Every structure is written in C-alpha cells, then in structure tokens.
Amino acid sequence: MYRSIEFLSSRVPGGTRPDEECLLLVHVRKVVGQVRYRLCDHCEEGVITDVTLEERFRSTGLGTRALSHLRSRHPSVRWRSTLNLRATRDLLRRMSIPATGATGLCQHSGEPGLRLQKP
Numbered sequence: 001m002y003r004s005i006e007f008l009s010s011r012v013p014g015g016t017r018p019d020e021e022c023l024l025l026v027h028v029r030k031v032v033g034q035v036r037y038r039l040c041d042h043c044e045e046g047v048i049t050d051v052t053l054e055e056r057f058r059s060t061g062l063g064t065r066a067l068s069h070l071r072s073r074h075p076s077v078r079w080r081s082t083l084n085l086r087a088t089r090d091l092l093r094r095m096s097i098p099a100t101g102a103t104g105l106c107q108h109s110g111e112p113g114l115r116l117q118k119p
Contacts, residue, residue, distance in 0.1 A: 007069050022036050035050070036051075046079045047082060051063060081098070
C-alpha cells in the first residue's frame with residue numbers, strides 16, 4: 001500500500017494565500033494526505049504549513065517519504081515549519097526541519113512566505 005502512493009504538486013485551489021502550494025499524496029485515485037507549503041525563490045526558504053495523512057497511513061513512514069520528496073524537488077531550499085502539534089513536531093524533528101514562528105515570515109522581506117521570482 002505504502003509503495004503505491006503517487007505525489008502530485010498543485011497550487012492550493014481556493015486557498016487563503018495565493019503563494020501556498022500543496023503536495024498531494026494519492027493512493028488509487030484518492031487523496032490520502034497532503035503537505036501544504038510556501039516557497040520563496042528569492043531567499044530559497046520553504047515553510048511547511050500543514051501535514052495531513054489519513055489515519056491508516058500515519059505509522060507507515062509516509063510523512064517522512066513525503067517530506068523527502070519535497071526536499072528532492074527543491075534541493076536548494078532550506079525548510080522550516082509553522083507546525084507545533086506533537087505528531088508533526090516529531091516528524092519534523094526526525095527530518096531536521098526547525099520550527100519557526102506562526103507567521104512563517106520570509107527573513108529577507110518581512111512578508112509572509114511570498115512566492116517571489118528571481119530577477
């Protein structure tokens with residue numbers, strides 16, 4: 001079951017932020033989890049804002065695999081997270097992704113997680 005998961009990247013439809021992206025975890029044409037994140041191309045930082053998995057996938061290592069997939073898609077990005085729940089905190093600690101403030105501000109601009117294009 002774990003191996004048959006596909007990863008699909010998408011903008012968050014109807015999301016509250018235009019810069020928010022989503023990695024969908026799909027099993028047999030059904031979304032079974034997602035990782036929401038924001039990227040800043042200017043400072044090469046990424047902020048993970050949400051990780052959700054269906055209950056049956058929570059102890060399978062799928063969260064680790066999903067975050068590893070994000071790292072491989074964006075190899076130059078330094079990742080941080082706004083998450084502070086125990087389950088996600090443990091996952092992020094295992095993956096060496098530090099916590100940041102609730103806003104996830106870009107350090108270079110003071111703007112919340114802007115998706116900027118390099119000049």
